[in-house]
Amino acid sequence: MVTKVRWGILSTAKIGVQKVIPAMQNGKLISVNAIASRSLAKAKEVADVLGVPKSYGSYEELLQDPDIDAIYNPLPNHMHVPWTIKALEAGKHVLCEKPIGMSAEEAQLLLEATQKYPNLKVMEAFMYRFHPQWQKVRELVQAGEIGEVATINSFFSYHNIAPDNIRNQADIGGGALMDIGCYCISFPRFIFNEEPEQLVGDMDFDPVMKTDRLSSAILKFPKGKTSTFTCSTQLMPHQRAIIFGNKGKIEVEIPVNAPPTETVKITLETKETKQVFSFEPTDQYTLQGEAFSKAIIENTDVPTPLTDAVNNMKVIDAIVESSENGRWITI
Numbered sequence: 001m002v003t004k005v006r007w008g009i010l011s012t013a014k015i016g017v018q019k020v021i022p023a024m025q026n027g028k029l030i031s032v033n034a035i036a037s038r039s040l041a042k043a044k045e046v047a048d049v050l051g052v053p054k055s056y057g058s059y060e061e062l063l064q065d066p067d068i069d070a071i072y073n074p075l076p077n078h079m080h081v082p083w084t085i086k087a088l089e090a091g092k093h094v095l096c097e098k099p100i101g102m103s104a105e106e107a108q109l110l111l112e113a114t115q116k117y118p119n120l121k122v123m124e125a126f127m128y129r130f131h132p133q134w135q136k137v138r139e140l141v142q143a144g145e146i147g148e149v150a151t152i153n154s155f156f157s158y159h160n161i162a163p164d165n166i167r168n169q170a171d172i173g174g175g176a177l178m179d180i181g182c183y184c185i186s187f188p189r190f191i192f193n194e195e196p197e198q199l200v201g202d203m204d205f206d207p208v209m210k211t212d213r214l215s216s217a218i219l220k221f222p223k224g225k226t227s228t229f230t231c232s233t234q235l236m237p238h239q240r241a242i243i244f245g246n247k248g249k250i251e252v253e254i255p256v257n258a259p260p261t262e263t264v265k266i267t268l269e270t271k272e273t274k275q276v277f278s279f280e281p282t283d284q285y286t287l288q289g290e291a292f293s294k295a296i297i298e299n300t301d302v303p304t305p306l307t308d309a310v311n312n313m314k315v316i317d318a319i320v321e322s323s324e325n326g327r328w329i330t331i
Contacts, residue, residue, distance in 0.1 A: 023284075141250070157238050177231065181231040181319075201323045240253065260282065
């Protein structure tokens with residue numbers, strides 16, 4: 001019986017090298033066996049540092065390795081769908097970084113491509129969903145601890161004005177909405193377990209780099225529920241998510257980048273009480289990799305279906321359309 005999934009890493013992207021790979025190497029169901037770069041020297045350098053046995057000088061070589069079961073794809077956004085499809089064609093399962101693609105149309109193409117490979121798993125890497133703090137938030141909401149949930153407000157920002165950074169290159173999917181706004185869209189969809197029906201959005205663009213540097217939106221969900229968010233690539237780093245009900249609220253202090261070596265907390269507050277829930281240091285990237293690997297080993301559905309990724313992209317597309325036309329959009 002297979003006890004570990006053999007992983008290959010597609011590129012030496014910073015998020016993979018600094019966060020995801022080390023975290024996955026701590027997983028009981030995971031063996032990180034290979035890494036690829038367009039430069040063999042770079043691949044070897046990273047492999048040596050991280051203790052990865054194999055290194056390849058092209059992505060194609062990695063995909064042809066018969067000893068690799070699954071691929072982690074942290075390539076730039078415009079390469080997510082093409083290389084995920086190539087990995088499927090090579091017989092590999094794929095955990096692909098968010099956002100899943102450049103548009104809902106492209107994401108739909110990937111979804112259709114997966115139907116040709118019913119035995120292969122594909123999932124968008126929204127790692128926050130696996131952290132115990134968000135599992136607790138969902139549990140508290142479903143238990144009615146804050147009553148009927150009416151609205152969710154979130155904010156996410158960092159400061160990056162380097163023009164050579166992929167997050168600041170418009171033609172390959174850079175900008176605040178794609179990079180971090182996708183989380184703010186995912187939060188209410190995860191908690192409400194519903195899709196927004198209408199939205200209005202506004203985007204402010206850097207005059208030189210042409211990427212959105214400040215984006216905001218109001219999402220309308222069924223039965224009068226709403227969600228609002230703002231995200232930015234050129235403000236002081238900060239993040240927060242607050243879920244409001246008619247009997248109380250839940251505040252998540254570090255909703256996305258929960259540090260793996262520090263205790264994090266959420267606060268439940270009602271008119272009568274205030275309760276803090278603390279969570280011991282845990283790495284959400286490890287939990288994500290373990291959950292995906294378990295689905296492969298046991299041949300069960302992945303925790304988050306690819307349809308969820310398509311629906312998140314539909315909201316992103318609609319916000320862009322709303323900003324361009326200055327009106328509410330029905331999804």
